[in-house]
Amino acid sequence: MLNLISFCLFLSFISFVLTQWMKLKTGQNLPPGPTKLPLIGNMHRLVGAVPYVTLRDLSKQYGKELMHLQLGEVSVVVVSSAEVAKLFLKTHDLDFASRPRILAGDEVFYERSDLVFSPYGEYWRQMRKVCMTELLSARTVRSFSYIRQDESHRLLDRVRSSSRAGRPINIVDEVTSFMSSVVCRAAFGSDAYKEFTTME
Known part of the structure; x- marks a missing residue:
């Protein structure tokens, strides 16, 4: 009985690894980046060094302006150019204003109904207005x-x-x-x- 359970667990682990590997292999229209490993992606490249120095060295090797990294299940695009960063942060800032949807935001924060994880829109603007007037106003800070x-x-x-x-x-x-x-x-x-x- 124990051998059967171990075998089933082994098969499920192998199928999980293969699924993750296929997800990593099928990324389309992404900037260039280093080769990914199953499950951890490119996380092994950021261990044991100063992260921004590692990212700078990787961007010189794989893309001077844009580079794609896979950190576990999270797909990350690293911007190394001031001109491209301006496109992300100023020209097209509304397209990138929302945080990515993660399980913690759905489960812990009631379908992302808090200020941090809620998507950009009318609800988020109202929440920010309440925080600014009730929590972060000069009168409240002085109190x-x-x-x-x-x-x-x-x-x-x-x-x-x-x-x-x-x-x-x-x-x-x-x-x-x-x-x-x-x-x-x-x-x-x-x-x-x-x-x-x-x-x-």
């Missing part, structure tokens, strides 16, 4: 200034006490704690970040 001041004083007190005791200070951790505390206090009214870290 949370006491939280920022309080957390700044706490950060300075921690740095002072560590320096007086001769202990090293990890600035990255301190700034991360500061920002997380400000966001948690503004969003939830209490420092949920510190409560969570003290529980650990």
Whole structure:
């Protein structure tokens, strides 16, 4: 019985790999790019180096203005020219304003009904207007200034006490704690970040 289950799993894995391989092979009207591997595409070329340097070197080899990469199941076009980038970001910006449809946007965010994953259109413009007037207005930002001041004083007190005791200070951790505390206090009214870290 175990051998039968193992064989079925092996067959399903092989069929999945072949399906992905065929998807990668049938891309049409795409810019030139490096050879892809099944499942991971070109992700192996971006590991272990600074990504923008790797992309620059690949674009010199495969296409000075446009290059196609396959990152897992996501098809990516890399633009390396200012003139072509202007076409994407300014001339035809409405064609590229929406984010690609992914499963997380459909399942977690109720068919992409949030601001981040919703497609560009009237609904997105209304959501942005609500965010700008209710969340990001100058009056709302000023109303949370006491939280920022309080957390700044706490950060300075921690740095002072560590320096007086001769202990090293990890600035990255301190700034991360500061920002997380400000966001948690503004969003939830209490420092949920510190409560969570003290529980650990």
